[in-house]
Amino acid sequence: MRSWSKIQTKAAKEPMELPTRLISRARAKRFKEVVAGLIDRISSEAVVGFIDQS
Numbered sequence: 932m933r934s935w936s937k938i939q940t941k942a943a944k945e946p947m948e949l950p951t952r953l954i955s956r957a958r959a960k961r962f963k964e965v966v967a968g969l970i971d972r973i974s975s976e977a978v979v980g981f982i983d984q985s
Contacts, residue, residue, distance in 0.1 A: 954962070
């Protein structure tokens, strides 16, 4: 099992592309990990923005 920090790092480096064909379970899992990493990065940036404004 991959660690969460490795998933986030990999998600931050790779652009997200929507699948255009049938996807396997592994590909669906990978897509889910990338989306979760993107959401985490965006929410982290928002928190930092709020802290900077304080």
